[in-house]
Amino acid sequence: MGTRVVVNDSMNVFLDFDIGGDVDDMMCLAFLLACDEFDLKGISTVLWNVWERAEEALTFLQAAGHCHVPVACGCSSTMAPNFRHPDRIGYDQWARGFKLCEQAQIAGFEDSADRPLPIHGVDFLIDRCMREHEQVIPVLTAVLTDMAMALVKEPRLCDVVPQLAIMAGEFESDHIEQNIRCDVTAADIVFRSNLKATVIPFKVGVDCRLCEEEVRAIGESEKPSLKLLYRAIRGWQEYCREDSALAGPCLFDPCVPIALLRPEFFQWKQGRVLVDTGAGDSCGRTRFEEDALGPHRLAVSVDRDLVVGFFMERILGNA
Numbered sequence: 001m002g003t004r005v006v007v008n009d010s011m012n013v014f015l016d017f018d019i020g021g022d023v024d025d026m027m028c029l030a031f032l033l034a035c036d037e038f039d040l041k042g043i044s045t046v047l048w049n050v051w052e053r054a055e056e057a058l059t060f061l062q063a064a065g066h067c068h069v070p071v072a073c074g075c076s077s078t079m080a081p082n083f084r085h086p087d088r089i090g091y092d093q094w095a096r097g098f099k100l101c102e103q104a105q106i107a108g109f110e111d112s113a114d115r116p117l118p119i120h121g122v123d124f125l126i127d128r129c130m131r132e133h134e135q136v137i138p139v140l141t142a143v144l145t146d147m148a149m150a151l152v153k154e155p156r157l158c159d160v161v162p163q164l165a166i167m168a169g170e171f172e173s174d175h176i177e178q179n180i181r182c183d184v185t186a187a188d189i190v191f192r193s194n195l196k197a198t199v200i201p202f203k204v205g206v207d208c209r210l211c212e213e214e215v216r217a218i219g220e221s222e223k224p225s226l227k228l229l230y231r232a233i234r235g236w237q238e239y240c241r242e243d244s245a246l247a248g249p250c251l252f253d254p255c256v257p258i259a260l261l262r263p264e265f266f267q268w269k270q271g272r273v274l275v276d277t278g279a280g281d282s283c284g285r286t287r288f289e290e291d292a293l294g295p296h297r298l299a300v301s302v303d304r305d306l307v308v309g310f311f312m313e314r315i316l317g318n319a
């Protein structure tokens with residue numbers, strides 16, 4: 001009788017995100033949890049109200065039946081001296097007004113009794129990535145402050161992290177994308193680290209917008225986590241009703257893990273992302289320099305129907 005070799009071919013990931021703003025972070029978490037291909041080793045929250053964001057993450061994890069995933073609060077403030085955030089007030093108002101924890105109670109779930117870890121999100125990220133025999137891919141769908149701080153504290157991350165997976169930047173217009181704009185210093189540190197990275201830019205996320213029928217299909221699901229997600233989507237749409245471009249919902253953040261599983265849904269260019277860190281109006285603009293040997297793989301276009309179809313199939317599935 002031959003020896004059975006158990007092959008664990010799941011992909012270890014760590015999610016650093018800003019759940020509580022645009023609903024795409026919650027959609028990203030829903031997708032990660034719905035895919036057996038991923039082993040989610042931990043979560044950290046970043047930017048401003050990181051404690052409320054962590055509570056939201058814990059509430060969603062509870063609704064999804066994944067209470068075992070630990071959550072830590074990362075950096076609330078940022079590294080950039082020329083930090084600017086014209087829509088900070090708006091985002092905070094939205095997060096305070098919505099409160100996923102309260103929505104959970106309305107929907108008939110207990111508030112999560114779990115609390116964030118008593119360590120800082122940056123230390124948690126470093127710890128999860130530095131463990132021996134585990135290659136962990138940081139999935140970064142917010143401002144890059146936590147990852148940059150981690151690289152500053154522990155440069156050996158560059159030797160052990162197989163790649164980063166990032167939603168950030170815009171390369172086809174002058175639009176300064178939020179995750180870069182809110183901390184250009186952090187973005188510069190991360191993209192200059194020479195770590196390999198899969199990068200989903202703003203434009204690709206815009207192209208992957210859910211239509212009304214798809215949103216309704218989420219609402220019709222019996223899964224408690226999708227009931228919460230549906231409430232969050234409707235809340236976000238209501239909040240953004242005067243800016244339909246924001247209301248989406250667009251799969252900015254979910255495109256990151258989707259690209260890790262199905263790179264063939266996207267077209268890619270290899271090269272290097274460059275961040276303008278100057279003090280002028282162009283601060284935060286990103287440029288891409290093509291180079292076959294460059295560390296960054298940038299998505300330049302996407303098959304919207306394949307991406308959205310795959311996302312819906314996975315989150316609605318009975319896993």
Ligand SMILES: [Ca+2]
Nearest residue numbers: 018025141142
């Ligand atoms: Ca995000």
